[in-house]
Amino acid sequence: MSDDRYRALRAAASRSTALQAVFVVVFMGAMAWAAVPFYDWFCRVTGFGGTTGTADASGEVEVLDQTIKVRFNASLARDMPWEFRPVETQMELRIGQQGLAWYEAHNPTDRPITGTASYNVAPYEAGPFFIKVDCFCFEEQVLQPGETMLMPVQFFVDPEIVDDREGQYIHTITLGYTFYESAQSAADQQAALTPDLAAPGAPAAN
Numbered sequence: 001m002s003d004d005r006y007r008a009l010r011a012a013a014s015r016s017t018a019l020q021a022v023f024v025v026v027f028m029g030a031m032a033w034a035a036v037p038f039y040d041w042f043c044r045v046t047g048f049g050g051t052t053g054t055a056d057a058s059g060e061v062e063v064l065d066q067t068i069k070v071r072f073n074a075s076l077a078r079d080m081p082w083e084f085r086p087v088e089t090q091m092e093l094r095i096g097q098q099g100l101a102w103y104e105a106h107n108p109t110d111r112p113i114t115g116t117a118s119y120n121v122a123p124y125e126a127g128p129f130f131i132k133v134d135c136f137c138f139e140e141q142v143l144q145p146g147e148t149m150l151m152p153v154q155f156f157v158d159p160e161i162v163d164d165r166e167g168q169y170i171h172t173i174t175l176g177y178t179f180y181e182s183a184q185s186a187a188d189q190q191a192a193l194t195p196d197l198a199a200p201g202a203p204a205a206n
Contacts, residue, residue: 062159063096070157072101073176080181081109082143087150096159098133103151103177107143114142114182122174129161130173140182 070093072086087102107113117137121127132138136151143149153175161167 061096061098061156063094064159064162066095066162067092068095068157068161068170069172070099070101070155071172071174072103073174074103075176075178077178077180080115080179082107082113082115082179084177084179093157095157095161098154098156101153101155101175103136103153104148105141105143105151105179106148107145110145112142112144114140115179116140116182117177117179119175119177122176123170125164125166126157126161126170126173129158129164129167130175131156131158137177 069090071090072088074084074086076082076084083106085104087104091099091101093099105115119135119137121130132153132155134152134154136153141149141151155175157173161170
């Protein structure tokens with residue numbers, strides 16, 4: 001093989017590698033932006049992560065004498081600046097009885113932040129029997145600078161859990177939430193930090 005052809009092949013290979021690297025960076029950025037809604041959709045379709053059910057508050061549910069413990073966890077995504085915790089870390093209630101738990105979120109920054117909560121239930125087998133009547137995770141939450149908010153979760157454990165082949169052995173359920181800063185909130189922050197040269201009174205570019 002001639003030196004010229006060898007150099008041409010090396011150059012082509014280098015360009016291909018560079019293009020692949022750019023594609024990977026763009027792809028990973030897109031996946032990071034879409035991670036929260038995709039994860040939520042994936043869990044709802046597959047049941048992964050112990051995806052819960054929902055119910056109307058007006059529905060009647062049989063309340064059993066048997067009790068079950070529910071634990072509450074809270075975490076934040078890496079770049080989410082909120083403070084977030086469960087007010088009560090554990091409660092015990094009768095199966096079928098409606099429970100009400102509270103989570104507290106605080107925004108210590110000097111800007112409004114919109115948060116989106118993802119959730120999971122452990123063990124996974126308990127997910128279909130953990131029924132939410134009302135939850136702050138159903139919609140985005142907005143906290144103003146320095147604001148603290150109490151957010152409710154109203155729920156019950158479906159009595160059918162005692163007849164399920166795996167569910168009947170579950171005595172403790174853990175409900176966990178992770179708050180992410182919404183993509184729109186992050187975009188608004190970036191826009192605020194970027195000078196608008198077209199705005200009236202803005203200094204003209206040289």
